[in-house]
Amino acid sequence: MNLSRKRKKELRKLQNDAGQLWEAQQVLVGHATDIAREAGRQLGHFNREQVVPVVQDTYNRRVAPTVDRGLKIGKHVVDDKVVPIVGGVVGTALSAWDVANAKRHGLVHRPAPKKKGLGVGSVIAIVLGAAAAIGVVAAAWQALRADDELWVADDPLSTPDA
Numbered sequence: 001m002n003l004s005r006k007r008k009k010e011l012r013k014l015q016n017d018a019g020q021l022w023e024a025q026q027v028l029v030g031h032a033t034d035i036a037r038e039a040g041r042q043l044g045h046f047n048r049e050q051v052v053p054v055v056q057d058t059y060n061r062r063v064a065p066t067v068d069r070g071l072k073i074g075k076h077v078v079d080d081k082v083v084p085i086v087g088g089v090v091g092t093a094l095s096a097w098d099v100a101n102a103k104r105h106g107l108v109h110r111p112a113p114k115k116k117g118l119g120v121g122s123v124i125a126i127v128l129g130a131a132a133a134i135g136v137v138a139a140a141w142q143a144l145r146a147d148d149e150l151w152v153a154d155d156p157l158s159t160p161d162a
Contacts, residue, residue, distance in 0.1 A: 063143070070139030077132040085125050 003011070118126075 066143045070143050073135050073139050077135050081128050081132050085128060088121070089125070
């Protein structure tokens, strides 16, 4: 394609203008990158100095005591309720095993009484097991419930002075 000198000159000028614009944009993008990098660095400092201590303090004052209380309740339920019940069940099972072994070897000739339903021990075990489960669920609910004031700062955050 044959272009006139005037058109070639205009195209060269346009090409030079586009090149200058491109260079200016690259400089601008470089400055924007530097500003974004510095803003990220400042945000990291602010997070370490302001946000993390407030969150840790709130956790230590509100969440940790509730979790500790739930653990104490769970430990109490397990140590004082579940372990004795399980021990009784295991003891009964071992006694039944011993009676079965003795009967097989012909040492015991009396018939065992037949049970017709749940006994008092079974009902007590079921009630205590349900109480333990309710205690664990209540402790978990207390620890995990939504607390609207937990994450709200007492004073509104102000912008940091530069």
